[in-house]
Amino acid sequence: AKGDPVKGKQIVDTVCAACHGADGNSVASANPTLAGQHEVYLYNQLQAFKKGERKNPIMLGMASALSDADMRNVASYFSQQKPKAREAANKELMPLGAKIYRVGNPASHLPACMACHGPAGNGIPDQFPRVGSQHAAYIAKQLADFKAATDRKNVTMSDVASRMTDAEMKAVAEYISGL
Ligand code: HEM
Ligand code: HEM
Numbered sequence: 001a002k003g004d005p006v007k008g009k010q011i012v013d014t015v016c017a018a019c020h021g022a023d024g025n026s027v028a029s030a031n032p033t034l035a036g037q038h039e040v041y042l043y044n045q046l047q048a049f050k051k052g053e054r055k056n057p058i059m060l061g062m063a064s065a066l067s068d069a070d071m072r073n074v075a076s077y078f079s080q081q082k083p084k085a086r087e088a089a090n091k092e093l094m095p096l097g098a099k100i101y102r103v104g105n106p107a108s109h110l111p112a113c114m115a116c117h118g119p120a121g122n123g124i125p126d127q128f129p130r131v132g133s134q135h136a137a138y139i140a141k142q143l144a145d146f147k148a149a150t151d152r153k154n155v156t157m158s159d160v161a162s163r164m165t166d167a168e169m170k171a172v173a174e175y176i177s178g179l
Contacts, residue, residue, distance in 0.1 A: 003075055005077040015062065021035070033084075046071040050064055056151065136173040
């Protein structure tokens with residue numbers, strides 16, 4: 001069942017806004033922007049935090065306090081907000097970042113991110129999350145987490161991240177933030 005964005009907004013205003021922004025556009029780079037993210041993806045991440053499958057002490061506490069209906073409602077609200085375009089801060093990393101995102105790296109059999117996350121970073125609802133205009137620092141941390149496969153595991157993304165160097169992660173994160 002789809003969530004109710006009006007009920008979701010009430011929870012966001014009282015609990016989530018402090019870190020993720022009232023309209024889902026966060027300020028601090030460790031807190032992901034949730035505006036425009038796909039509804040099913042957001043719901044699945046909240047379930048993963050609550051079950052401890054995705055490990056983060058703050059979000060374990062937050063998700064544990066939410067019922068299944070609450071999760072559907074906040075996911076609905078955030079998915080309907082408009083993400084703010086962001087400009088990549090570190091322009092020197094753009095050529096490598098663009099290459100990784102659009103072509104990948106044949107030498108390490110790294111696939112192009114674009115194949116799943118889309119040429120404009122919008123992803124595909126119910127399959128691949130949106131990554132465009134996300135904070136570079138948050139993206140780089142997720143790639144490191146997928147590679148370590150302790151706090152966050154995903155068959156596809158852990159394989160992708162295991163093929164990347166730290167420099168490639170930093171560059172592609174910077175590039176994605178400007179999409
Ligand atoms: C991550 C939702 C409250 C800090 C996330 C994610 C979701 C989410 C869906 C994963 C995003 C993604 O995978 O792109 C919510 C909801 C909240 C809430 C619905 C309110 C009920 C908070 C608060 C804080 C916070 C109050 C700060 C005190 C974070 C951080 C992450 C995160 C740091 C990234 C964790 C990581 O690095 O893996 N949140 N959040 N959240 N949230 Fe929240
Ligand atoms: C998730 C980046 C390639 C499928 C993510 C996330 C990031 C990311 C940052 C987490 C989003 C968030 O927390 O909000 C990248 C980069 C890639 C790449 C930089 C190229 C180097 C791919 C490819 C596929 C893919 C080729 C498909 C074959 C997925 C899936 C998720 C995901 C399914 C969701 C994982 C989950 O549910 O935890 N990706 N990605 N990605 N990506 Fe990628």
